[in-house]
Amino acid sequence: MTSRPAQMWTQVVRYVQDRVDGWRSGSPASQRYVAVVLLVLLTLTLVVSSFAYWLAPVGPVFVWLLVGMLLLRFRPLVLVTTWGVVGTVAVAVADAVGPQELDAARVTATITLVVAAALVLLQSSRQRSGLPTLLGESVLSDLRDRLQRQGVVPPLPAGWSSESAMLAADSVGYAGDFLVARLDEEARCLEMILVDVVGKGVAAGTAALQFAGALGGLLGAVPPRRLVAAANDFLLRQESDEAFATAVHVRLDLCSGDYEVLSAGHPPVLRLDRADGGWRVDTARGTALGVTVQAEAEPSRGRLEPGDALMFYTDGVVERPGQDIDAGIEWLRSTATELTGPTGPAGPTGLAGLPRRVLRRVARGDDDRAVLVLHRLPTPDPARTSR
Template sequence: MIRSGGRALVHRVGRRVVALVRRARRIHPLAFFALLSCSLVVAAASASWPMHVPASALVIPLLLGGLVLGFRQLVVLTLLTLMIASFVLVSRDQPTPTTGFVLVLGVVGWIVIAGAKVRNQLGVPGTRGESMLMELRDTLTAQGELPPLPGSWRAEVAIRSAGRSKFSGDFVVSTTRDHMLEVALVDVSGKGVDAGTRALLLSGAFGGLLGVVPVEEFLPSANRYLRRQDWEDDFATVVHLAIDLRTGDFAVRTAGHPPAIQFDAWSGRWQTRDADGPLLGLMEAPEFEPNHGVLKPGDALFLYSDGMVETPLRDIGRGTDRLAGHAERLVGQGFEGGADVLVKAAGGPGDDSAIVIVHRLGHG
């Protein structure tokens, strides 16, 4: 009980601190004068009680200023803090290392200002830039969530970024309309943080196209959008699934992507659904031929990125067989929780990995 109460107290304090920092970002002049007043109070306390309040405490307002102030206010605060520190040390009766302390304080101020200058180029003060990236990451994660399906269907998705970073070059967009489920698994060239910005851009664009354009026009429309970006050597691969949730009829289209895998519950066999198509962004008007099939009760369909099946020492064909072998062990549990299991078991550590499982349950 004591531990849970302590954690709740820490969480409440943390939320209030975050709220104060956000308010300070909105009203920079008030934050500037508050931090300047804090510096004056620390300086006065250090001058009056040098044994109890060290002058090095003046570093605290500088560090806080780096979190909440704009570039200009931070420069002014740093200069004033250096002046205040010099005055405090010179006015003491006891000899103190004035030059060394002011130099160290100046170096700390320069480091804080250098970070603020980079953020100032983006037009976002304090840590707002990092907050924006976190919001974009959360947006990408939210767009990857699959929509709710009827009771006779289950769908799961799992994505793991290379290097355990929070940004990935693999992402998923999906939607449902008129009893039709559409899912697109996209793999942007590059991996991890390097591909994260392009993945954020394309996830919004592809998510807007999905469910709006006809099924057969999704990949051509995505290709035209990607070519308009005029990226030099960047491209994307996509596997696009459209499935009728009433009948189980589906069509798979790929653009330079590994084929989907279908599990047939009646025969216990695994079948690849090849639908060759060129990479997105390389050709002006490519054609994407569909591969049609039916998911019967108990059947499952797997969409995955090349990070799940390809490594420098293993080609896609062998990797696909290995993935199917791992998935075979999940048949008994109806593939529930299988996406996370397969990403951990088959995903390559040096590349982004993603998988989508669409399972038509055996009980209608």
């Protein structure tokens, strides 16, 4: 049987959790609740300050205003801030006309509080989302996490593996590079599309999320050519002169290893041939999305034998200021060959962690960078297995 203190503690925890969940919803009721709590705390602070300023000076009032900036929308924040400033000034004036002495330090602190309150309101008024600072950050983090979860390749059946690595510009955590993947387990077919939206970092993150949602609904539902055409039409309908992107789409039969690559202005895919251990440039070419009404695409087709692999990447990996992109592609091809190492009976020896190792070789730049490697595992040698 649960003790009464334990029951009370459980109720308190549940009550607090309900208040937090209500605040995260952004509802008017939760905003009123937070505003009332802050008004009560401000009032208590001002009452103590009026009797014993040394115990509750201007500092605690400023702390409550900062808490309000983090938790409240603009309108309730105006009420809380006004109450805090008016109350502080009123207490100072009362002390000035009363028996207590109003020194220069307190006058300076009061003026500083007024200026700080104005800055708090200015910052809150410039929140374009209309959400409190903390809640707006929570929404952005959730959007970032959703975009990253969409870029996870589903677990592949035996005989296949995939690895990816992505690095946002300036390490801000938001990128215009994204991947959408779909695995049809019944047909044993994998479809993936790697996209590089124009821009970088936070500026491209929101556009990437919107575009990823649109492509996620089409991937696997329409043929690859229609998917690329629909993506092109989607970008053309956007009211922006910078709404364009490059993309590469691959459809892979996980039974036979047959694949088809469609490129829309994207840097060419690299293919590892186990027979010679070198990476070769794929021939798929096409027009970037959102540029022309009829996006042209010349696909390439092939078959991945056991030990072969495909590498997909964005232009941030191979582009350098003042350098031709072909030179960057050749650098990536030779670097991947070096990192992969010699080819043996079990296939290339250096494919594990290859995307991260490639990104570590890329010079620091101001563009998003992404690498994905899709590998067909070598077939075990019966002679070696029987030993």
